[in-house]
Amino acid sequence: MFDFLKKKKDEYVFAPVDGNYIPLIDVNDxxxxxxxxxxxxxIQPTSSEIYAPIKGTITTIFQTKHAIGLTGASGEEVLLHIGIDTVELAGDPFEVFVKIGQTVDENTLLVRVNLxxxxxxxxxxxxxTLFTNGTKSYDALDRRQVKHGESLN
Structure with missing residues (x-):
C-alpha cells in the first residue's frame, strides 16, 4: 500500500565517510x-576511507585524485570532492580504488586519503558530495555524526 510514496532504493544518497555532517552553506569556501x-x-571526516555516496557508475576520476564524478541510475550527476584546494597536492594524499565505467554502491571503497x-x-x-544537476537542498539536515553507508534521504 502506498508503494508510490517509497523512494527507489537506487535513488538514495548515502554518507560517503564517517564523520560530522555539515550543511553546504556552512562550508568555508x-x-x-x-x-x-x-x-x-x-562531512568533516573521522575516517580515511571514502565510499560512493550513490549507487551508480564512475564517470570521472580527476588526475589529481581529489575528486570523482559519478552518475546515478536516474541520471543524477554527483561530484565527490575531497578537501578544499587539495588539487594543489597533485594526488599525493589519495589512493584511488575504482576505475571509470565501474558500477559502485554505498559499500564500494573509492578512495583512501591521508588526512x-x-x-x-x-x-x-x-x-x-555535490549534485551538479540536482536541486534538492540538504541544508536542513541536522548536524550529527554519520557513518558511511547511512542514508541521508
Missing part, C-alpha cells in the same frame, strides 16, 4: 557554500 557547483553537503597530509599542507579535509 564560497564556491561550495554559494552552491556554484550545485546542491550537496559536507594528516592534507592538514599538514594547511588544507581543509572536508569531504563534499
Amino acid at each position: 564560497p564556491v561550495f557554500s554559494q552552491k556554484m557547483m550545485g546542491e550537496g553537503f559536507g 594528516k597530509k592534507i592538514r599538514e599542507a594547511g588544507k581543509s579535509d572536508i569531504v563534499l
